[in-house]
Amino acid sequence: MPNSVTNTQVTSVLLVDDHPMVQDGLTACLSYYHDINIIGTTQDGKSALAKALTLKPDVILMDISMPDMNGIDATEIITEQLTSTKVLIFSMHDSLEFVNSAMQAGASGYILKDTGSAEVYTAIKAVASGKTYFSPSIAAALAENPQEEEEEKTKLTTREQVILAYIAQGLSNKAVAKMLWNKFSDS
Known part of the structure; x- marks a missing residue:
């Protein structure tokens, strides 16, 4: 599988998926590309946080449905803490x-698991270079159903909802920070 993209800079990738067979398949397929370096794998969002902070990958290929912490919550925390790391969602969910x-x-792209390895490669390189990337069917659905801007402004992220719940319980900023650290750290 030759590289068809002229960007030959090596892109470090962390694979996050709770199915070992998916991890093995992705690792095998992406090993054909000399400018992709799989620097780690993990099976849940919580351990993805720890590995991302340690390894600081260029791109995280992130599943959504996983134990301990889902990929969307993990993405939100990772993109807040590691601004140079890009997250590319890799999911079976096309909703x-x-x-x-x-x-x-904070994800930079979204590709479906029925995608071929060449498209996964293209998506990784695109988000690594600061672009967004969507599977063609996702891009078409987004074009047909654009989000209302007002709806986007009023919807709270998962992390914002957790923080709001702690504040509603009367916790101080310091206590909220400690609760968030305990909830999302491996300690």
């Missing part, structure tokens, strides 16, 4: 609700 939630969380 615009999932796509919009992922984008609100």
Whole structure:
């Protein structure tokens, strides 16, 4: 599978999926590309946070439905803490609700698991270079159903909802920060 993209800079990738067979398949397919370096794999959102902070990958290929913490919540935290790391959602969910939630969380793209390895490669390189990337069927659905701007402004992210719940309980800013750290850290 030769590289058809002229960007030959090596892109470091962290794979996050709760199915070992998917991880193995992606690793095998992407190993053909000399400008992709799989620097780690993990099976849930919570461990993805720890690995992302340690490894600082260029791109995280992130599943959505996983144990311990889903990929959308993990994406939100990772993109807040590692601004140079891009998250590319890799999911079987083709619902615009999932796509919009992922984008609100800070994902740079969304591709479906029925995608071929060449498209996965193209998507990784696109988001690594600062672009967004969507599977063609997702892009078409987004074009047909654009989000209302007002709706986007009023919808709280998952993390904002958690913070609001803690504030409603009367916790101080310091206590909220400690609760968030405990909730989302491996300690």
